[in-house]
Amino acid sequence: MAQLDSITYAQYYHAQWKQLLQTADNAIKSKKDFYWLNVRAAIAASAIHKPYRETSYLQNITKEYPFDPISLPLVYLNQLNTGQYAHALQTNHRMQSNTELQKYYTRRPVVHSLSAESGYKPSSNDSLYKPLYYGQAGLAFRIKHIPIYTAVSYLKQQSYYGNMQQYQLYVNATLPFKRNWTVTPALHILHYNIENTITVNDSSVLQNSPILVGLNIAKLFHNFQYNFGVYYSNLNYEKQLQIQPSVNWYPLANNKIILNAAANYIVQKNKVITSATITYNPITLLSFSGSYLAANTRYFIEQNGLLVNNSYDPTENRYLGMVTFFPRINWSIYVVYLYETKTLNQDPLPVITYNNQMGVLGIKRAF
Template sequence: MYKLIFFLLLLIFVNSVNSQEIYNYTNVNNKSFLLYQQKNWKELIKYGNNSIKNNVDFYYLQYRMGIAYYELKKYRKAIPFFENVVNKTPEDNIAQEYLYYAYVFSGRTEDARILSHSFTPALKQKLKFYNENSFINGIGTEYKTNFYDNYKAETLQTDNLEQTVTNSFNYFSINLTHLSKNKFSVFHAFSYLNGNNNVYSQNYSVAEFTEDVNLFQYYINFNWLVAKGSNLKFGLHYINSNVKAENTTFTNHGGRNTNLLYSSKTNNLVFFGAFSKSISLFDIKLSASFSNINSETQIQPSLSLYYYPFANTKLYFGTQGFYQYTNANNTNTSSYMIKAIMGFVPFKSFTIEPFIFKGDGIYNFVYNDAFVINNSIDKLNNNFGANLYLTLNKGRMQIYTILQQSSYTNTYSINGEYNDIKYINKSITGGIKWYF
């Protein structure tokens, strides 16, 4: 009995010893090359990772593992392997091209652009990332229209109502992109917004009238690729607001008299800064804005995290938290907003991004690297919608639509007593961009 137990234990021990891989350069090189020839990418990755854990790592293993991850479309995991290969043999055009596309398919376009500077003329001509000699490398335009509920407060004929109700708002913008021959890029946009509000007030010669609102905006954003996967951004958004209200009356003889009720012009500035870092399957971003909008001072830090579970941009999830400190008339208040977003590619060249913003009610909300400023006189409660992107002509043209629905709270008074009313705003944005 004891001899049988001893024999069985000895057999198990011998089998376990025989089944253990022996990791040395010769064995790993031969087996990884065989798995590479067989295109057994999953087994190659498993074997290669075990080899690295056993301190057997060399140039060709890195090359083969990079290709294995790339063939499985796990581009973010392929990047560090190809980076190591290119660092050792920068003249290898094939490795450079692999790394270039791994960057592009991971959403790291600035890394791809900087890498392209080291390409040979033939490889540059093949990939045609952008024209280094062009001053303008991208141009785009977009238009947005809004649809509002009729949220005028219900009153009696004898009530004194003080309320401003947004009636319409339309937005037009044109933007330019400049890519330098170094690690800098510049994006800027010129925008025009036009709308009108219905005003109900006892403080003027008429109790009901329309005010016209015109905004001229200029936005500029500087991006510096400080290191691989690391970007530093600085931005500025200037807003020139013009509000004007007139009362027009007509005489019995067809004449027309216009009386200016009020007119005002204000200038507002928003400063923005951000640092972002790509780490494996994650993108982390820390940002902050400082602004003086609607006679108030806002400081708004935020932190975002994006996750790419399949190591590519076919599916991703993101969240971003905003916290706003506001000073108005020597009174400090704070508000928060949380954004959740996901992106997926249902078919080639088409991306859908559902999103939602949810907070405790916030004024003068700044987001999208300070490109979007919600400076409505009403409080933003939440916002949800979807971004739809269609990429054409090998990435040189993008057509997009943004569908949104927002909930706002409007404050009004009847006979001196203040009340709140919630309403819905729906909007459609359409845009197109060309890259060259």
């Protein structure tokens, strides 16, 4: 151990980060790791911008020393860099019990972020659907060290069957657990009203307040984040259980490139929806994201229940592109473009295939 300590100290002193990481990995495989080896390896991984690699070394430390004043700041910054905000709040709470750390790391603000976005969605078949108008406001805050996110949304659209207005309220809470596990329960309440222009057999379909409840379990492990979500909904009086596994891969051990693959199994329909997303962050000021979704069904949910597809017409395919610009620290502006193909199959109308395009402009302020 003494020789290994001397070698890693010399590599650390001379900023030989890659050699230090190789030495540390070999030692860990041989079960010869120790406190300072993991500290030096974590600093080395951070120095070459590999936060997801850094996480594993820090876990080795916190497993034995959860309140260690030397590693806690490293853990805290790493959790922020890897998107583990719930764990970062928990670590920040621990840091407040150390008078020395309090001087440099204040308690996180109660409000984490504010956001607002609006969208415009025209259809290729204007005789069936007029443009849809959409708006959403979001608030992220904490209760003690538990992060909460809530959003309110409004949309309206004129169509062949009437004029529709919809109001939505969404809330989730992320609960952190040891070893980078999180559990995020979610609730989404909707209310829509349709001023009808055609005859329907059941007038109750013109007004409804469906709900969605569920939770997502996530685990960060090396360069991967695994997610497993289960959701129940009764959109448009159709009860459904949706099971949603997904995985994020960080191939460079940082946020430069993020690859996501997801599936959504709708139990009652025995139907699987698949999607893939790639995110590229070339510089700190700019981010690009693109995704493809194959559904061929209706009434499905995404993004831990935040996005609800409750249109009666099935969505066949969807393409989405997003550009985010960070003009200042803690500020972001994003633009989203969406193209989807849909099918109308409603008596007495013939089967009609059409497409929608949507543009969204949003702004977010973090604290």
